[in-house]
Amino acid sequence: MTRVIRLEIDSRPECIELLSDALCGVCRRLPATEIDRINLAMVEAVNNAVEHAYRGEPGHPVWVELELASDHLRVRVCDRGQPMDPHHLEAELIEPDPADPATWSMRSRGLFIIRNCMDEVRYETRDGVNILAMNRRLANDPSA
Amino acid sequence: MTRVIRLEIDSRPECIELLSDALCGVCRRLPATEIDRINLAMVEAVNNAVEHAYRGEPGHPVWVELELASDHLRVRVCDRGQPMDPHHLEAELIEPDPADPATWSMRSRGLFIIRNCMDEVRYETRDGVNILAMNRRLANDPSA
Amino acid sequence: MILTHRNHHGIDIIALSGRLVIADVPEVRQKLLATVEQGNGKLILDLAEVNFMDSSGLSVLVSAFKAARAKNGDVALLHLNPTVRSLIELTRLQQIFAIFDDEAAALTRLSS
Amino acid sequence: MILTHRNHHGIDIIALSGRLVIADVPEVRQKLLATVEQGNGKLILDLAEVNFMDSSGLSVLVSAFKAARAKNGDVALLHLNPTVRSLIELTRLQQIFAIFDDEAAALTRLSS
Ligand SMILES: Nc1ncnc2c1ncn2[C@@H]1O[C@H](COP(=O)(O)OP(=O)(O)O)[C@@H](O)[C@H]1O
Ligand SMILES: Nc1ncnc2c1ncn2[C@@H]1O[C@H](COP(=O)(O)OP(=O)(O)O)[C@@H](O)[C@H]1O
Numbered sequence: 001m002t003r004v005i006r007l008e009i010d011s012r013p014e015c016i017e018l019l020s021d022a023l024c025g026v027c028r029r030l031p032a033t034e035i036d037r038i039n040l041a042m043v044e045a046v047n048n049a050v051e052h053a054y055r056g057e058p059g060h061p062v063w064v065e066l067e068l069a070s071d072h073l074r075v076r077v078c079d080r081g082q083p084m085d086p087h088h089l090e091a092e093l094i095e096p097d098p099a100d101p102a103t104w105s106m107r108s109r110g111l112f113i114i115r116n117c118m119d120e121v122r123y124e125t126r127d128g129v130n131i132l133a134m135n136r137r138l139a140n141d142p143s144a
Numbered sequence: 145m146t147r148v149i150r151l152e153i154d155s156r157p158e159c160i161e162l163l164s165d166a167l168c169g170v171c172r173r174l175p176a177t178e179i180d181r182i183n184l185a186m187v188e189a190v191n192n193a194v195e196h197a198y199r200g201e202p203g204h205p206v207w208v209e210l211e212l213a214s215d216h217l218r219v220r221v222c223d224r225g226q227p228m229d230p231h232h233l234e235a236e237l238i239e240p241d242p243a244d245p246a247t248w249s250m251r252s253r254g255l256f257i258i259r260n261c262m263d264e265v266r267y268e269t270r271d272g273v274n275i276l277a278m279n280r281r282l283a284n285d286p287s288a
Numbered sequence: 289m290i291l292t293h294r295n296h297h298g299i300d301i302i303a304l305s306g307r308l309v310i311a312d313v314p315e316v317r318q319k320l321l322a323t324v325e326q327g328n329g330k331l332i333l334d335l336a337e338v339n340f341m342d343s344s345g346l347s348v349l350v351s352a353f354k355a356a357r358a359k360n361g362d363v364a365l366l367h368l369n370p371t372v373r374s375l376i377e378l379t380r381l382q383q384i385f386a387i388f389d390d391e392a393a394a395l396t397r398l399s400s
Numbered sequence: 401m402i403l404t405h406r407n408h409h410g411i412d413i414i415a416l417s418g419r420l421v422i423a424d425v426p427e428v429r430q431k432l433l434a435t436v437e438q439g440n441g442k443l444i445l446d447l448a449e450v451n452f453m454d455s456s457g458l459s460v461l462v463s464a465f466k467a468a469r470a471k472n473g474d475v476a477l478l479h480l481n482p483t484v485r486s487l488i489e490l491t492r493l494q495q496i497f498a499i500f501d502d503e504a505a506a507l508t509r510l511s512s
Contacts, residue, residue, distance in 0.1 A: 005162040006152040013423035018149040025169020043454045096496045109455040157311035240384045253343040
């Protein structure tokens, strides 16, 4: 049986923790390492919606749809801000080299982290809503 | 600093647990007995939205707004179904009497429970949205 | 929701677990009413593993009580955790349910 | 977010706690950069009490590292819990940060 809950906050950094807390509550039956990676992927996607899609402006909705099924958890992070160039999704990690200051990058790790935490990641814009849809296959049924 | 998160489900009984889990996650810093009573009040209000406002029909939105402040937690349970006669809010508990089968009531405890778990309870309908607004004063800051 | 069902000298002992809420009410109500109907109407509900109950859960307990009384039986509640106990006390249902922490005591009460 | 700050023979030791995420980044970045600026650029970050970090938290660590290197200093990370450690390793930042489970070892490294 598939069940869905939608979590919505205002685009303010201090509200992102509420999404984390709600997600961790909803996922409480999963193993802790599984919750950690799903939470991290969600936080990175929400950070991007707040920072990039809305350019750090508060007063806009960011919402997360959690779809719980017996064998997967789908997380959709949605905003109505500026769409992302989907090429960003494929960017590779810059290997940090202690001898080369140019590799000491302060940015561009979020989407790499998301791709590594989740099994499938897609981005689309539909009717003015940007959706980063992530899927995680599960061994343990989160609703059992 | 006041923060708000909105939690939304479809009006199906099996989704109500997701609201409980999300609420307990968001309130995790409160004492367990405090979480219990806030959760119970929310569940009773959501039950009523699903059972009465939507007459048990799935396919309609039920949402909960949680407003966390340093000294209170406000919970608003909202639906777009049939409004409630606000007099129900004042109904007293029927004292169960082992000698009197007429007092073995199967219903009418939800709103009594809500009033007892929370410090203030109000009901209003605005622009087609029914809102059961509940407030709980807190000794411990849930966001600290 | 239903954990186990056993019968001890004509007294049905049913242990529930998890949440006793609207989503589980139809299944649990049906099970309890069928048990009362097929048995003597003497029922012990072990709620040790029930960690959350709402008013729809209370209504299931009351409907089992009604059915049991119609057969001159009774319902006893066993092993309430603090959350469930405070809900029962808030709604004064301890006035119609016998409540025990000890199964032997509940059995003695229902045997009499 | 900042728990404590002490100085041990010219090496700054800062312990952070809780979540190191976007909401906390401005405050923490400012504190770390001010510490590097006022000190020798030798910094130990004790992350024992940090239970969650995102990429904005990583960026703060990297900006402290850049500032420290600009003064010929260095940054060592101490007491990573498994969640934080796996994030550091996923993003290969263990290639630029010295990581220790033992404060004495971190102090020895930064003293050299
Ligand atoms: N939701 C978004 N909307 C618009 N642009 C985005 C979004 N997410 C990411 N981007 C763009 O993709 C780039 C890489 O994102 P990311 O890997 O998360 O790292 P960072 O956000 O730290 O730069 C960002 O710098 C930004 O230009
Ligand atoms: N959200 C609602 N919308 C419409 N009617 C409601 C709503 N909530 C409660 N009611 C009415 O108030 C009555 C008492 O509600 P309650 O105390 O929760 O007990 P119960 O739902 O078990 O009857 C219900 O039987 C119903 O008639």
